[in-house]
Each structure stands twice: as C-alpha cells, then as structure tokens.
Amino acid sequence: MHPKFRSRAVLTGAAGYLAVQFWHTFRNRNSWPFCAYNMFNYDLPEKWQQFRIVLHDADGHTTGPTDPWCLLPVEFFRVVSIMNKMFFGPAGEDLRRTFCTRTLDLVNKTSWGDFDEIRASPVSPASAPFVALDVYVVEVDNECDAFDRSSVRTTELIHRHDPQGVAAGKETGWRIREK
Structure with a gap:
C-alpha cells in the first residue's frame, strides 16, 4: 500500500469518526459507541x-x-x-x-x-x-x-x-x- 494512500485513508477515517461524534454531541444523542458526553459512553440496558x-x-x-x-x-x-x-x-x-x-x-x-x-x-x-x-x-x-x-x-x-x-x-x- 502506498504511504500517501494510507495516510489519506487514516485521515478520511478519522474525519468521518469526528464528524459522527460531533453530530452526536450537538444533537445531544447517544448511539453506542458514539456519545454526546465521552465520560458517559457506555451501553445502556433495555x-x-x-x-x-x-x-x-x-x-x-x-x-x-x-x-x-x-x-x-x-x-x-x-x-x-x-x-x-x-x-x-x-x-x-x-x-x-x-x-x-x-x-x-x-x-x-x-x-x-x-x-x-x-x-x-x-x-x-x-x-x-x-x-x-x-x-x-x-x-x-x-x-x-x-x-x-x-x-x-x-x-x-x-x-x-x-x-x-x-x-x-x-x-x-x-x-x-x-x-
């Protein structure tokens, strides 16, 4: 795998993860593993x-x-x-x-x-x-x-x-x- 491609893939993945995390934070929604408050990131029972x-x-x-x-x-x-x-x-x-x-x-x-x-x-x-x-x-x-x-x-x-x-x-x- 070409180093440039690998670094772009890592950056794209990190940016995607952060975008989803920001969406959860600003909407005040939790959907494991994404959480509005990282301190309380856990899966709730039914x-x-x-x-x-x-x-x-x-x-x-x-x-x-x-x-x-x-x-x-x-x-x-x-x-x-x-x-x-x-x-x-x-x-x-x-x-x-x-x-x-x-x-x-x-x-x-x-x-x-x-x-x-x-x-x-x-x-x-x-x-x-x-x-x-x-x-x-x-x-x-x-x-x-x-x-x-x-x-x-x-x-x-x-x-x-x-x-x-x-x-x-x-x-x-x-x-x-x-x-």
Whole structure:
C-alpha cells in the first residue's frame, strides 16, 4: 500500500469518526459507541430506572414531572446520589420528611442559575411558594423521549411530602409508553 494512500485513508477515517461524534454531541444523542458526553459512553440496558419529581405550589399549580437535579445547588450527579441515599438507604421517614421540608425551604428562599453541571432552581408558574414534593422512580428505555421527562414506561411514587394536602388527587401528566 502506498504511504500517501494510507495516510489519506487514516485521515478520511478519522474525519468521518469526528464528524459522527460531533453530530452526536450537538444533537445531544447517544448511539453506542458514539456519545454526546465521552465520560458517559457506555451501553445502556433495555430498560433502566431514574428519579423524577413533581413540585406543587400553594396556588395549586404543578411543576414537573422533571429530573430532581434542580432541587439542590450541587452537581446533578450528586443530587442523584443524595436522593439514592435518602430514599433507598437507611434514612427513616423522619429524616426524609426533614430533607423534603428543608429542600422546599431552600428552593423557595434561594434561587440559583444554571451553570456547568448545576441545574437552575425550579420556578413556580404562579410565583407561589412550593409546598409539596412528590418523588417518583420511573422506568425508561430508548423509545422514551429523552427531552420529555414525562415520557416513561412505568412510574412509582416512592415518597410524597405534602403537609398541606395540596397534591392529593392531582394529575401529574405522565406519558406512559406502551411496552
């Protein structure tokens, strides 16, 4: 094989690979082995579980379902770790209630912007304070819309913090995808 041809073939292959990688990055899509974020380049199982939250304000408006990343002003992956320890660890009901009370207090009294891996604090559509928090575990797969956090296979309400009773009987707007 001629050296010039070999170098052109290598350059063409590298350029093609980079073009596909850039497409995945800019479209925020993952298709193994191409990934929008190289740090998270792995093959997912057919179905997996994630957290979702729904916030309820004092005027009866609902925010969500959405990811829990906006609840705390820390990196989004740390929020998921905290939620795992809080709702699947040895924490008792009293600690969960205290966590939800303090989290809602933080969200209502402090706002923070979207920066790097920290997601912006949630904002009530009516500017009323949030008074209730629902925590769900949902099952998703590749057919679920990655940009629509209500698009899921199944939902399970694992904790409801609702001291004023505003969330009872509320419709959450899940878009359950058929299996």
